[in-house]
Amino acid sequence: CGIDVNIRNSYEQTAYEVVIKQKSGNDIKRLIKDFSEAIFVRAIQSYKDSHVGALNFVEGDSITVLDHNSTGQWRGFILQEDLTTRTGYFPCTYVQLNSTSENRVCLEKKEYTRNDL
DSSP states (O other), X not given: OOOOTTSOOTTSOOHHHHHHHTTOOHHHHHHHHHHHTOEEEEESSOBOOOSTTBOOBOTTOEEEEEEOOTTSEEEEEEEOTTSXXXXXXXXXXXXXXXXXXXXXXXXXXXXXXXXXX
């Protein structure tokens, strides 16, 4: 999804470093920081909730997780085919780490393995 903020340009700078040095707007800095810490997961079962702010999805959807906490309510988004996004909150028990993500992720001072999520 978008820019890989960890790739260095010909000046050996990451996208995050370029934005910080150029004193760009706070929105861009926050967006790049969010993506550099994002976790990529796949829905292992469908989730439907009628509450405002919920992220509904079907089994197999790819979700980019932007925030996660110890309560298990995560915030993420789904990039749709028309390049629009759906953003919202969902329980972490409905997803698992993508095979392309790291096998271990430290969340809120507790380590989860792929089997824990």
